[in-house]
Amino acid sequence: MLKEPPFLGGDFVGQSKGFEIIIASHYGMCFGVRDAITLAEKRAKSAKLTILGELVHNEVVREKMRSLGIREGDLFGTRASTREVLVTAHGASDQEKLRWEKMGYDLKDSTCPLVRKAHDSLASLVAGGYFPVVIGKKEHAEVRGLTGDFPDARVIEGMEDLKTLPIMPKYGVVSQTTQLIDRVRCLVSAMEEQFPESEVCFRDTVCQPTKNRQRALGELLGKCDLIVVVGGQNSNNSRELVKSARRAGVDSLLISQAGELSREKVCGRERIGVTAGTSTQKACVEKVVQAMEQLGGKCRRL
Ligand code: SF4
Structure with a gap:
């Protein structure tokens, strides 16, 4: 008796011809996210926790x-329903952390060391008299954390934002850790052209796991x-991978x-590349690959 193939969602368009699946040489969850999850799970065993x-x-x-009973709260809010609260891998400004401690909460911190490095880079630039500039998404938690201690800081999302920068003698530039490094360098060059009389000091804070995934996509x-x-739809580095592919046609x-x-x-594809952002578990990617194999794909790894 013929076995019915598993239904994988979507409309049936006809049996797709075989295609090749190529998995990127670097993909999926980074150490920073993994460590944050481990810390949250560990804390949740001994206390009620709000992330x-x-x-x-x-x-x-x-x-x-x-x-696991872990709740989610708002970093910029004024209360959480548990005494213990956790800062995510995206980090937070010192000001925000202090605010939670002053309200009596027991603050745990899972900020990624590479996000900390971006904070330290910006702080040392400001201490050196540079005007703080962050290249990244204005509303992203990491960027809000980076700028939170520097009220003058400007966030640059794209070329159009450069026009809003005040003329300063020295600019200190860092980037959100998950930005596309080529785009960041482009924006820094545009700043140098726009302010030929000023010094533009750029510290590359795009993290290595993000760069590895971008290179592997290439x-x-x-x-x-x-x-x-x-x-996830909210994952900046996943969306950047999608945009990079589309930009390349x-x-x-x-x-x-x-x-x-x-x-x-x-349907109709010959070779499909698979990659994943730094917040995606490898098991989740494996399931996607298995589903593609059921649809006629044959897998090889780079
Ligand atoms: S993407 Fe980079 S900065 Fe963000 S958690 Fe992972 S390693 Fe850390």
Whole structure:
């Protein structure tokens, strides 16, 4: 008797021809996110815990945290429902941390060491008389943490924001850790052109795991006709991977889990590259690859 193939969601468009799946040489969860999850799980065993923000921009992980009884609160709010609160891997300004401690909360901190490095770089630039500039997403928790102790700091998301910068003799520039390094360098060069009389001191704070994933994506682009990025819709570095692929003229999809794949999405593709942002667990990527194999894919790793 013929066995019915598993239903993988989406409309059935016809059996897709076989395609190749190529997995990026670097993908998925970084040490900073992994350590933050480990700390949250450990703390939750001995105390009721509220995470101040999204621990990671990944719905699968957030759901697991909820299943352990861990609550989510607002870093910029005024109360949490547990005495113990946790700063996420994205970090927070000293001012915010102090505010929670002064309100009587027991503050634990899972800030990634590479986010701390970005904080230290900006602080040392400001101490050296440089005007603080952060390249990144204005509303992102990490960027708000970086600028929180420096009320004058300006955030640059794109070229149009450069026009809003005041003329200063010295600019100290850092970047959100998950920005695309080539884009960051482009913005720094544009600043140098816009202010030829000023000194622009740039400290590269894009983290190595992000750079590794961006470089690994570059290796896939010339070989694939579709890139599947596994990651949350709120994950900056996952979205950056999607944008990089599209800028290079390669179709790209952002999915958070295997259930979002369908035959329709892979139909007619010859070679599909798979990568994942730094907040995505490898097990989640494995499930996506298995789902693609069920749709006719044959996997090879770079
Ligand atoms: S993406 Fe980079 S900075 Fe952010 S948690 Fe991971 S290693 Fe740390």
